[in-house]
Amino acid sequence: xxxxxxxxxxARLVRLVEDLRRKEDRLALLLSLVIGALVxxxxxxxxxxxxxxxxxxxxxxxxxxxxxxxxxxxxxxxGYLLFKYFPLARGSGIPQTRAALFIHDGxxxxxxxxxxxxxxxxxxxxxxxxxxxGPAVYMGSGLASVIARRLGLSRAQxxxxxxxxxAAALAAAFNTPIAAVLFxxxxxxxxxxxxxxxxxxxxxxxxxxxxxxxLGDNPLFHVPGYHLVSLKELGVYxxxxxxxxxxxxxxxxxxxxxxxxxxxxxxxxxxxxxxxGGLTVGxxxxxxxxxxGVGYDQVERVLNGDVILKVAITLAVLKIVATSVAYxxxxxxxxxxxxxxxxxMVGATVGSVAHLLxxxxxxxxxxxxxxxxxxxxxxxxxxxxxxVIMIFEVTRxxxxxxxxxxxxxxxxxxxQKLQKEPIYEALARQDGLHLPRSSSRTxxxxxxxxxxxxxxxxxxxxxxxxxxxxxxxxxxALESWxxxxxxxxxxxxxxxxxxxxxxxxxxxxxIERLMQIARRSESDKSVDMPHVHNDQPLSxxxxxxxxxxxxxxxxxxxxNVRIMLGIVTFADILKEFGVxxxxxxxxxxxxxx
Amino acid sequence: xxxxxxxxAAPTPTATVSEFIxxxxxxxxxxxxxxxxxxxxxRVDVAERKAYAGREFATGQQLIAQGKVExxxxxLRTASTLDGDNSAYGVALAQAILADGRPxxxxxxxxxxxxxxxxxxxxxxxxxRVLAKEGKLDKAKSYYHRAIYxxxxxxxxxxxxxxxxxxxxxxxxxxxxxxxxxxxxxxxxDTTNDLAQRKRIAHLxxxxxxxxRAVVIFREILHRDSKDADxxxxxxxxALSLGDFATARTDLLAxxxxxxxxxxxxxxxxxxTDSVIxxxxxxxxxxxxxxxxxxxxxxxxxxxxxxxxxxVQAPQVAVALDSATLLLxxxxxxxxxxxxxxxxxxxxxxxxxxxxxxxxxxxxxxLALIHGRIAQ
Numbered sequence: 001x002x003x004x005x006x007x008x009x010x011a012r013l014v015r016l017v018e019d020l021r022r023k024e025d026r027l028a029l030l031l032s033l034v035i036g037a038l039v040x041x042x043x044x045x046x047x048x049x050x051x052x053x054x055x056x057x058x059x060x061x062x063x064x065x066x067x068x069x070x071x072x073x074x075x076x077x078x079g080y081l082l083f084k085y086f087p088l089a090r091g092s093g094i095p096q097t098r099a100a101l102f103i104h105d106g107x108x109x110x111x112x113x114x115x116x117x118x119x120x121x122x123x124x125x126x127x128x129x130x131x132x133x134g135p136a137v138y139m140g141s142g143l144a145s146v147i148a149r150r151l152g153l154s155r156a157q158x159x160x161x162x163x164x165x166x167a168a169a170l171a172a173a174f175n176t177p178i179a180a181v182l183f184x185x186x187x188x189x190x191x192x193x194x195x196x197x198x199x200x201x202x203x204x205x206x207x208x209x210x211x212x213x214x215l216g217d218n219p220l221f222h223v224p225g226y227h228l229v230s231l232k233e234l235g236v237y238x239x240x241x242x243x244x245x246x247x248x249x250x251x252x253x254x255x256x257x258x259x260x261x262x263x264x265x266x267x268x269x270x271x272x273x274x275x276x277g278g279l280t281v282g283x284x285x286x287x288x289x290x291x292x293g294v295g296y297d298q299v300e301r302v303l304n305g306d307v308i309l310k311v312a313i314t315l316a317v318l319k320i321v322a323t324s325v326a327y328x329x330x331x332x333x334x335x336x337x338x339x340x341x342x343x344x345m346v347g348a349t350v351g352s353v354a355h356l357l358x359x360x361x362x363x364x365x366x367x368x369x370x371x372x373x374x375x376x377x378x379x380x381x382x383x384x385x386x387x388v389i390m391i392f393e394v395t396r397x398x399x400x401x402x403x404x405x406x407x408x409x410x411x412x413x414x415x416q417k418l419q420k421e422p423i424y425e426a427l428a429r430q431d432g433l434h435l436p437r438s439s440s441r442t443x444x445x446x447x448x449x450x451x452x453x454x455x456x457x458x459x460x461x462x463x464x465x466x467x468x469x470x471x472x473x474x475x476x477a478l479e480s481w482x483x484x485x486x487x488x489x490x491x492x493x494x495x496x497x498x499x500x501x502x503x504x505x506x507x508x509x510x511i512e513r514l515m516q517i518a519r520r521s522e523s524d525k526s527v528d529m530p531h532v533h534n535d536q537p538l539s540x541x542x543x544x545x546x547x548x549x550x551x552x553x554x555x556x557x558x559x560n561v562r563i564m565l566g567i568v569t570f571a572d573i574l575k576e577f578g579v580x581x582x583x584x585x586x587x588x589x590x591x592x593x
Numbered sequence: 594x595x596x597x598x599x600x601x602a603a604p605t606p607t608a609t610v611s612e613f614i615x616x617x618x619x620x621x622x623x624x625x626x627x628x629x630x631x632x633x634x635x636r637v638d639v640a641e642r643k644a645y646a647g648r649e650f651a652t653g654q655q656l657i658a659q660g661k662v663e664x665x666x667x668x669l670r671t672a673s674t675l676d677g678d679n680s681a682y683g684v685a686l687a688q689a690i691l692a693d694g695r696p697x698x699x700x701x702x703x704x705x706x707x708x709x710x711x712x713x714x715x716x717x718x719x720x721x722r723v724l725a726k727e728g729k730l731d732k733a734k735s736y737y738h739r740a741i742y743x744x745x746x747x748x749x750x751x752x753x754x755x756x757x758x759x760x761x762x763x764x765x766x767x768x769x770x771x772x773x774x775x776x777x778x779x780x781x782x783d784t785t786n787d788l789a790q791r792k793r794i795a796h797l798x799x800x801x802x803x804x805x806r807a808v809v810i811f812r813e814i815l816h817r818d819s820k821d822a823d824x825x826x827x828x829x830x831x832a833l834s835l836g837d838f839a840t841a842r843t844d845l846l847a848x849x850x851x852x853x854x855x856x857x858x859x860x861x862x863x864x865x866t867d868s869v870i871x872x873x874x875x876x877x878x879x880x881x882x883x884x885x886x887x888x889x890x891x892x893x894x895x896x897x898x899x900x901x902x903x904x905v906q907a908p909q910v911a912v913a914l915d916s917a918t919l920l921l922x923x924x925x926x927x928x929x930x931x932x933x934x935x936x937x938x939x940x941x942x943x944x945x946x947x948x949x950x951x952x953x954x955x956x957x958x959x960l961a962l963i964h965g966r967i968a969q
Contacts, residue, residue: 017610041627048634150616152608214631224701
């Protein structure tokens with residue numbers, strides 16, 4: 001782009017552009033509309049191309065062997081592409097989007113966006129049972145990031161456009177503009193009061209309009225008008241909330257467990273791992289074709305009451321297994337769509353049983369499938385507000401909203417109790433990314449760790465002898481010292497432990513050994529390598545100090561917790577809050593540090 | 594010395610004005626290009642989906658014609674899913690589901706279609722059928738009216754008439770004579786050229802309790818074709834309904850004359866008419882003793898019918914029997930004219946009792962006709 005030269009620009013145009021660049025509000029408004037339209041069109045192209053490719057892969061009346069071969073070959077192709085060219089396009093895209101927002105200053109490369117588009121298209125078209133929404137969010141955010149960087153915007157502006165692109169993508173991918181706004185705020189930003197709300201709404205609306213312009217006014221699912229048959233039915237919806245919550249937890253735990261197993265395999269096998277998912281899906285799909293693909297056509301049938309109890313149970317279980325294996329093995333695609341599929345089948349199961357037992361006082365299984373979708377979404381994705389609005393928008397049916405809220409909240413509560421970490425955070429953590437939780441997010445002018453942190457002192461090494469370590473720390477007032485090997489931080493060691501070992505005459509003991517002894521000691525709370533990130537509030541650092549007993553904490557990168565960016569001490573924090581402590585502060589300017 | 598920590602990142606390049614404009618130009622070009630690409634792709638996609646849906650719909654209709662409703666539902670559902678805009682697919686699917694004995698599900702399918710287009714004649718007619726099946730007659734009638742006055746993209750007149758006749762049949766089955774008559778009156782003169790339709794309307798006028806209108810239509814038909822046996826039979830029906838048994842017999846004989854090959858069913862009707870004429874105590878020209886005899890005979894025949902349907906031990910029968918016996922005994926002492934009146938009154942009461950307690954019996958056809966005339 002830099003190579004492009006435009007000569008003799010009219011002075012008026014130059015003034016207009018300069019004016020626009022100066023006024024950030026106007027630029028944000030314009031960019032929201034432009035990004036919304038562009039992302040909407042890209043996502044529509046993604047949907048249409050994937051659909052056409054699917055029709056090619058699975059022509060009507062095609063033989064059964066295709067259902068084994070196509071997903072296997074598809075996963076082999078995407079596995080190679082992901083390994084060789086697009087390593088960041090693996091998986092859903094939501095954790096990667098959040099990582100871009102919170103760790104990489106909003107940077108997502110165009111290559112990753114293209115990779116996501118290509119790999120997900122192949123993956124979804126060949127029948128891998130993953131969703132298109134997560135990847136679409138990544139593509140949308142990525143495009144926003146690319147555009148912002150090309151326009152030479154500031155880091156803050158680039159970051160602010162990430163959720164804008166994400167919302168635009170989701171509005172087009174799911175035809176739910178309001179839920180897209182909420183999802184972007186609730187899940188990506190993690191703050192419903194984010195100042196980018198206006199831009200997000202604009203982009204979502206622009207994207208949705210583009211979708212309607214091209215594909216017409218069709219909801220994702222055509223659903224009959226369901227309503228509460230009797231008040232007794234609320235009891236059944238409570239049961240659905242419980243079952244939905246437990247199913248969500250089972251799905252999340254299975255997916256994370258499998259992913260951890262795949263992660264332990266040799267790195268050289270990374271390109272072939274997706275084939276394990278593709279083959280498993282193929283074998284399951286050979287016997288039960290409905291398992292293949294995202295399965296929205298099957299969801300529509302169930303929502304319309306076309307359901308057999310045995311089939312619903314089978315599909316719920318098989319989809320949990322197929323999606324878990326497909327995702328864990330590293331195929332490209334999200335868990336947004338599969339969540340809705342699983343939820344609808346769980347709902348249909350509960351609804352069928354309830355209707356069998358109480359035909360007069362319950363609605364048909366379709367109504368429960370509808371509520372089940374929201375329930376699973378609330379349980380798996382953990383965005384309760386988005387799930388309610390999304391079901392309303394997907395179906396355009398308001399009458400079922402109260403049972404939906406009840407079931408969703410129960411599922412959300414159960415999921416929170418039994419699976420502490422939300423799925424996207426857990427996935428990011430498995431990748432070594434420490435993304436901030438919404439609870440740890442700050443509002444307003446709260447002092448951050450970065451404001452009180454200082455440079456990293458020279459670390460101790462694990463093989464260092466006690467005598468050498470004592471020599472290193474003797475002139476320092478630091479109460480704990482970081483210990484690092486060639487790959488980075490491995491933990492903290494207390495100065496008093498070194499001194500104690502010295503007193504005991506254990507001069508040849510290594511720091512590593514000393515840390516092992518300290519770990520075994522029940523009184524030592526530093527086993528889990530306490531740390532903070534520089535975008536966290538100082539109050540969080542104080543809480544970590546209280547939990548660990550260390551008055552010195554390493555400040556580490558969110559992208560890799562072994563990369564130390566600095567340290568923060570108790571005294572520094574007090575100073576930052578304006579509380580001077582003479583006995584603690586004197587080492588602050590110590591020449592050794 | 595404390596050093597503020599800022600995450601290391603590549604410095605953000607500040608684009609020049611030219612680069613800024615060029616970027617926007619590329620974005621706008623991409624938007625236009627993608628819009629054209631997407632629109633073309635969407636058109637192809639929609640065309641293929643519609644074609645596929647059309648094939649599925651045709652297969653579904655064929656299966657329906659073969660009576661394979663369950664298999665048809667699969668294809669119709671696919672058609673409806675692929676082309677949700679085409680309400681004909683949704684309506685066909687709902688009707689197939691109704692034929693499969695699932696009216697509630699069919700109702701749920703049609704409701705959103707009606708929300709989208711509440712004036713669509715076919716959808717309203719389908720909903721009317723669903724409601725009729727569910728026994729919700731009042732609502733069904735309302736939807737039939739919406740179908741009759743709704744929009745039909747093709748063959749509106751024919752479709753509206755068919756919808757009205759469905760409603761008329763429903764009303765006839767429900768014996769809602771007043772409503773039936775009010776549905777018949779608007780189409781009394783609508784189908785002048787359709788002879789079969791005219792005969793049907795005339796017959797329905799008889800059912801609706803307006804035989805005089807039926808007579809006018811049948812005479813008009815005979816005016817055009819004096820050898821139309823059906824019209825003669827229709828006239829006979831109307832005459833029977835009016836209590837004019839002799840005319841009915843004349844019309845039936847005329848029908849037999851123009852259609853001798855179909856005399857078996859006519860013979861039965863003529864025999865019935867003869868039986869009515871021989872039993873009817875109100876027939877003009879009878880002597881008083883004959884009137885008394887026939888009226889007594891009517892009481893006895895009616896009593897036998899009541900006894901047959903309610904059983905001998907039924908308390909109502911016992912009371913009626915006592916009253917009848919008493920009346921028949923006292924009838925000898927009373928004046929003959931008074932006796933005829935009393936017999937007819939008693940027979941009418943007994944017939945009323947029978948009608949309120951028992952279902953119509955084909956064997957009592959003559960009795961029904963005579964009592965119909967007495968009631969007039």
